Amino acid sequence: MSASCGIAIAGGGLAGLAAANALKTFGIKAEVFEAAPALGEIGAAVNTSPQAVKALQAIGVGEKIAAVGHLSPGIYTRNMQTGEFLEFNDRFKMAERYGAPYYSFHRADLLDALASGLDHSAIHLAHRLTGIEERPDHTVLVFANGARVEAEFVIGADGVRSVIRQALYGDDNPTYTGQMVWRALLNANDVPSEVLEPTGHTQWVGPGCHFIAYYIRKRKFVNIVTQQDTDKWVEEGWSTRGDPDEMRLSFPNPEPRLAKLLSLVTECSKWGLFTRPLTQNWGRGRIQLIGDAAHAMLPNAGQGACQAFEDAYILARWLEACRDPVEAFANFRRVRIPRVHGVQRLSLSNAGFKHMRDSELQKESISAGTGSVHGNAEWVWGYDPLGEWDKAPLVPQVYAA
Numbered sequence: 037m038s039a040s041c042g043i044a045i046a047g048g049g050l051a052g053l054a055a056a057n058a059l060k061t062f063g064i065k066a067e068v069f070e071a072a073p074a075l076g077e078i079g080a081a082v083n084t085s086p087q088a089v090k091a092l093q094a095i096g097v098g099e100k101i102a103a104v105g106h107l108s109p110g111i112y113t114r115n116m117q118t119g120e121f122l123e124f125n126d127r128f129k130m131a132e133r134y135g136a137p138y139y140s141f142h143r144a145d146l147l148d149a150l151a152s153g154l155d156h157s158a159i160h161l162a163h164r165l166t167g168i169e170e171r172p173d174h175t176v177l178v179f180a181n182g183a184r185v186e187a188e189f190v191i192g193a194d195g196v197r198s199v200i201r202q203a204l205y206g207d208d209n210p211t212y213t214g215q216m217v218w219r220a221l222l223n224a225n226d227v228p229s230e231v232l233e234p235t236g237h238t239q240w241v242g243p244g245c246h247f248i249a250y251y252i253r254k255r256k257f258v259n260i261v262t263q264q265d266t267d268k269w270v271e272e273g274w275s276t277r278g279d280p281d282e283m284r285l286s287f288p289n290p291e292p293r294l295a296k297l298l299s300l301v302t303e304c305s306k307w308g309l310f311t312r313p314l315t316q317n318w319g320r321g322r323i324q325l326i327g328d329a330a331h332a333m334l335p336n337a338g339q340g341a342c343q344a345f346e347d348a349y350i351l352a353r354w355l356e357a358c359r360d361p362v363e364a365f366a367n368f369r370r371v372r373i374p375r376v377h378g379v380q381r382l383s384l385s386n387a388g389f390k391h392m393r394d395s396e397l398q399k400e401s402i403s404a405g406t407g408s409v410h411g412n413a414e415w416v417w418g419y420d421p422l423g424e425w426d427k428a429p430l431v432p433q434v435y436a437a
């Protein structure tokens with residue numbers, strides 16, 4: 037099969053579908069090519085902070101996400117072994133301050149919301165990209181099913197192992213970060229309500245690890261996601277079925293609430309976290325990368341998908357503003373790279389503070405206001421993609437290059 041289109045989006049994950057909605061909002065046509073035979077998300081939950089919600093609202097999915105997003109008063113942080121209260125991250129206050137809510141989603145619900153308003157005849161499933169050819173006046177996308185598609189311009193949203201990135205930059209493989217994740221989903225009816233009191237969203241921090249549990253899908257499920265420093269990652273891929281007993285052993289001497297949660301886990305998956313050094317390798321000419329393909333990051337600032345949603349809105353704004361998409365892509369990179377690099381550095385530094393091995397020092401830093409398990413992220417959450425899409429972003433010195 038051979039076909040042609042104006043803009044092709046490779047990858048129908050959160051970034052790719054957000055980009056398709058954003059382009060649609062600005063009257064720009066695009067075709068999505070997704071490797072999987074059906075749209076779907078692996079991993080249980082994802083959170084979106086106010087500035088990303090503003091981007092989602094601006095691309096026309098505000099009501100849909102409000103219908104499936106869970107609002108919690110905030111994250112309550114405890115010591116993993118003693119249960120002692122350490123910090124409260126007030127999300128209602130954050131919403132009021134920044135003018136948009138902070139949601140927790142079941143990933144499948146968020147993806148459905150993004151897919152629901154799109155023309156499904158423009159979403160081509162079972163199209164695994166295997167190569168891309170750059171020509172002076174177009175590009176050619178080559179797929180594993182034998183299809184070849186000529187596209188004038190390409191948006192690469194094909195995730196951390198991006199084929200497009202590989203084609204453009206060669207040996208730029210993501211590497212293991214020394215951190216792994218356990219994920220599990222519990223039926224909320226099985227979880228005694230006092231376990232997640234007082235906010236329904238609790239984080240436990242311990243030496244070299246943390247553990248987060250919170251309600252999603254109208255309190256039907258409790259999502260569990262953890263992270264720990266370990267050099268023991270040996271699996272080929274980065275998501276595999278895990279052993280609940282091995283998961284339990286990763287959190288020795290848990291305080292009673294955490295012990296109860298761990299005891300309820302009967303199925304889990306484990307993930308190795310992979311990223312790559314920060315580079316300017318975000319695309320060139322007719323090809324633009326977005327989302328994890330451009331900027332995979334540690335999840336410690338809860339910003340990987342949020343940055344992809346900012347990407348989607350801002351890329352569409354530039355495409356609308358510039359007559360030449362090549363110029364739009366260059367402008368997009370000029371404003372996006374400094375901000376996202378700052379967020380990537382924030383994610384890294386959050387991991388260090390959350391996983392401090394000296395819990396007394398950690399506690400003192402929190403009380404003294406010199407450290408926070410959530411990081412100092414006012415500049416991330418307070419960003420307004422609608423007002424600032426064409427401006428050089430403000431990144432605090434400590435997170436700037």
Ligand SMILES: Cc1cc2nc3c(=O)[nH]c(=O)nc-3n(C[C@H](O)[C@H](O)[C@H](O)COP(=O)(O)OP(=O)(O)OC[C@H]3O[C@@H](n4cnc5c(N)ncnc54)[C@H](O)[C@@H]3O)c2cc1C
Nearest residue numbers: 047049050051071083165194195327328338339340341342
């Ligand atoms: C444990 C954990 C927790 C996280 N929590 C949060 C959070 O709370 N908030 C937040 O903002 N972010 C969070 N993130 C980050 C977030 O999940 C990612 O940044 C986000 O999913 C990236 O979306 P994407 O569409 O760029 O990539 P992906 O989600 O990887 O999607 C890529 C898509 O491209 C398709 N694809 C891949 N290869 C090809 C190919 N060759 N041809 C065609 N299609 C292809 C895939 O099938 C997939 O549909 C978390 C990440 C982890 C690991």
